[in-house]
Amino acid sequence: MATFGTLSDRLTETFRNLRKKGQLTPADVDGTVREIRRALLDADVALPVVKEFTAAVRERALGDEVNRALNPAQQVVQIVNDELIGILGGQQRRLQFAKNPPTVIMLAGLQGSGKTTFAGKLAKMLEKDGHTPLLVACDLQRPNAVNQLQVVAERAGAAIYAPEPGNGVGDPVKVARDGVAHATRQQHDIVIIDTAGRLGVDAELMKQAADIRKATQPDEVLFVIDAMIGQDAVNTAKAFQDGVDFTGVVLSKLDGDARGGAALSVASVTGRPIIFASTGEGLDDVEPFHPDRMASRILDLGDILTLIEQAQNAFDEAEAMKVAEKLATETFTLEDFLEQMQQMKKMGSMKKMLGMLPGMGNMKQQLEDFDEREIDRTEAIIRSMTVAERRNPKILNGSRRLRIARGSGMTVTDVNQLVQRFDQAAKMMKTVARGGVPNIPGMGPVGGKPGASSKRGKQQKAKGSRSGNPAKRAAENAGIAASTAPTGSGFGLGGQKMPSEADLAELQKMLGRG
Secondary structure, eight states: OGGGHHHHHHHHHHHHHHTTOSSOOHHHHHHHHHHHHHHHHHTTOOHHHHHHHHHHHHHHHTSHHHHTOSSHHHHHHHHHHHHHHHHTTSSOOOOOOOSSSOEEEEEEOOTTSSHHHHHHHHHHHHHHTTOOEEEEEOOOSSTTHHHHHHHHHHHHTOEEEOOSOBTTBSOHHHHHHHHHHHHHHTTOSEEEEEOOOOSSOOHHHHHHHHHHHHHHOOSEEEEEEETTSTTHHHHHHHHHHHHTOOSEEEEEOTTSSSOOHHHHHHHHHHOOOEEEEEOSSSTTOEEEOOHHHHHHHHTTOOOHHHHHHHHHHHSOHHHHHHHHHHHHTTOOOHHHHHHHHHHHHHTOOHHHHHHTSTTGGGGHHHHHHOOTHHHHHHHHHHHTSOHHHHHOGGGOOHHHHHHHHHHHTOOHHHHHHHHHHHHHHHHHHHHHHTTOOOEETTTEETTOOTTTTHHHHHHHHHTSOOOSSHHHHHHHHHHHHHHHSOOOOTTSSTTOOOOOHHHHHHHHHHTTOO
């Protein structure tokens, strides 16, 4: 989601100013629409799409639905969310499979858009659903394109049909036709055809792609477009639609740092739905495109549903039940924690997962500073322990901790901090398992009643400096606060405050669901 970061920042800032107003006037609406227009244009969204989008928002914002609303500002946010879903395609569209296999899926797009990598990602995703895909190498122009697809297929664990060496040798139309016939003989239920691209749209590219389509009669033609391409995305999409036509769009490189708004225009301009979004270089970094979820991410409202789906795919239900039982019986150990960390790593980047939480746009710098390697370092420390030490950290004396530090390439301080944070985390999880309210260091009880930690606050206040010198008193109090702040890095973002229940409730109200 780095691609839409600037757009997200501009829109959330606009709504933050809007929420300060108890009642909206036409001037307020015009000012808000003007800011939205600037944000969309700065993000490279196509001008016709911007005009249509802002006109719809203004018309609805000045209509009766806002005037009757309890909180007009929140209702405007809901309107923007609805219209953003509209330009992203409205409803999710899934792949259409043939009634009689094999289902033929043809990939088209410019060179460098990520077609070959996406072919491997799609094959791996379909294999998980029980399909038997076959990759067909029809990019015979680009140097080493066939070799690249062979490597991708091997990494994805998928079969490949590549009778020609490529590098300018071979007839791509014949390879595509023979590939479909080969899939039928070998009983592959899906064929994924990787076609050639060019640095720009030309007649030769379009004729070749059109000939392959005519020869194979694909059930799906997916246009893979680089989300970082800029305003030229719309022109390229139109050219492919006129020359080859396509049934769906794949947005690639959504993890880039370009403005990316032009990619948002493709569905609206071409009338073709976005089916997949590629969010990284790994073969697992692809997900079905949900317009409503993407709109929520852009507006910094989070994407909890995708996060839950990823967790369900990564975590074993039986293992989760065992962990819950161990938490309830206070037998959760570092061994169990290591297993949980390994399952979390299967979900992908921690930054991406944390970025799906509502309100995390306000913690962008903390997310950027989060070091993914901390999980590997924590794993190295635990793996350097004996079985007995993992099951009972209380036996870790000075010599054991020194041995563990040397074995993991870390310091004794790192080992001490890990053990301390594990104790704190285990206590929190035990409290949750018993139905209680966890007390997070530096934050107090999560979801506790107002004033529940007042006693603790008084105790902390009593420990403050009593110096008569104001400057010295302020410096000493700052030192006390710094020394008591949590420093954890292996279990998350250290002492950074996560969104509270009140914040989440406010975000729900913004969508009119409060």
